Amino acid sequence: MEQIDTDEKGYTNNPNYNNYYAVFYLTELFATRDELNELWKERKHPDNWKPFFLVGSQNMKAETEKEKEERKKRLKLKINHHYHNRLQNAIINWHFAIVVWCYTFCMKIQGRKCTLTVLKDNEFIPLPYSEETVRLTSKGYTLPSCIGRRNRLKRIETGKLIQGCFVTRLEYLCTKALFLLLFYNESSFDLYADRGFKKVIYKNVLIKGFELRGDNGEAFKLRFDLSGDDAWTESWPVVTPSILWERRRTYFFDGHTVTADLKTLPLVYRFELTGEYAETSSYKIKLYFPLSDEHYPYKSKIEKLSLVLDLRDGVSLDLYDLEPEGEMVDINCADTVLCNQSFRITGPLVFNVRNEKEMLQIVL
Structure with a gap:
């Protein structure tokens, strides 16, 4: 065991190895395994050093050439499997690095x-x-593969x-x-x-x-x-x-400037206005607001909903004839209870610019 103590000092802080195994070959069992383990603990080796005690005889049967070849094959397969797993992990990490690089430099480019x-x-x-x-x-x-064959879909x-x-x-x-x-x-x-x-x-x-x-x-x-x-x-x-x-100056949403039928709503926490263009155009809007009749007193159709995009430039958006879809949905947040209500916009959607330099309307 003194040789193991020397090896431990030599391999301390070696970055190439994590676990160490000390194998002791005993020709006869002169002590119990518990006694041998207690003897190992007295040496106070680190936890990543593990002992193995093997008991055998000097008259053991010699390994045949066939058994030796089979043992080498098993060892070779084990080594190949180990390096294959390391190669697969390296490829996965490399692909992940490429994805992160592309996302950073191709998508988030602001x-x-x-x-x-x-x-x-x-x-x-x-x-x-x-x-x-x-x-x-x-x-x-895609053409289906032939029945009874392993052809890939073409x-x-x-x-x-x-x-x-x-x-x-x-x-x-x-x-x-x-x-x-x-x-x-x-x-x-x-x-x-x-x-x-x-x-x-x-x-x-x-x-x-x-x-x-x-x-x-x-x-x-x-x-x-x-x-x-x-x-x-x-x-x-x-x-x-x-x-x-x-x-240029970026436009910010002020949730206190939303009006419904000429009445200003106390707060619209968030809105989502969507449009789809197929054979016909369709528009929807979802409003998020605190759960209160004061914040959202409307239970039916809204004739006109106005969103101020920027007060200084006089840019706004007017939505006409909003019909509610489904029931009001509540969302539990950390500090308040929010609700959302979806509306189908059956009338026009009007984009307005009204300032000293320009008067513009775009009707969708």
């Missing part, structure tokens, strides 16, 4: 040099976007389409342009994406839906869901520079 620009009617519109998942995918159909590609979305904040210049895109939702546009490591142009893109979200005291967020069955991609021309977005 404040970096990446840009996203809409081209509509020969006018470039830089966007202050924070997320983007636009991509070119394939469309087609997919027949019939074309390409564009899917994904982007999220942007609202400020004076881009807000008007984005609502004009919603007004001309049946007309396609081009999207210039500069992701730093790759520049690509998405051609003939259409809007299939949107969501405008506002949390009290937070910036408005507008998400555009994109599609395009006849869309395609092109490489970025060398002569076209990156069009940087110029920082």
Whole structure:
């Protein structure tokens, strides 16, 4: 055991090993295993050092060549399995690192040099976007595999389409342009994406839906869901520079400025306005508010609901003929009880700009 004590001191703080096993071969059992374990404990070895006591005879049967080969095969399989698991873990970690890198540098690009620009009617519109998942995918159909055979399902590609979305904040210049895109939702546009490591142009893109979200005291967020069955991609021309977005004043939602039928609601904690474009257009809004008749006294249809996007620039949104969908739902929070009520918008949705320089209305 003195040799084990020496080995312990030599391997202390070695980064290549975590566990150590000391094997003692006894030709005969001169003490019980409990006594041997007590003798090991007296040496006060660390917990990662484990003893093994083997008892045998000098007249043990010699290992045959066949048994030796089988033992080597088992050892080789065990080693291969160990390194295979280490390789698989390394590959998984590498894939995870790639995903994190792509998410950091391709998606969360707000404040970096990446840009996203809409081209509509020969006018470039830089966007202050924070997320983007636009991509070119394939469309087609799948042929079933033959019965009784192990053939994989075969997919027949019939074309390409564009899917994904982007999220942007609202400020004076881009807000008007984005609502004009919603007004001309049946007309396609081009999207210039500069992701730093790759520049690509998405051609003939259409809007299939949107969501405008506002949390009290937070910036408005507008998400555009994109599609395009006849869309395609092109490489970025060398002569076209990156069009940087110029920082402007961001619009923030004030939950105390929402009016319903000309009466100001005490507080709207949050709202979610969604639109879908298919054969017909449909709009819905969900309002979140504290559980109180004072905060939400309306139990039926609302003729006009007004949302102030920015008071200084005179930008607002008017929704007409709101019909409630389903019952009111309560949400238990840490400090208060919130409710939400969904409405189907059966009338027009009007985007207004009224200030000293401009008078504009966009009716959706």
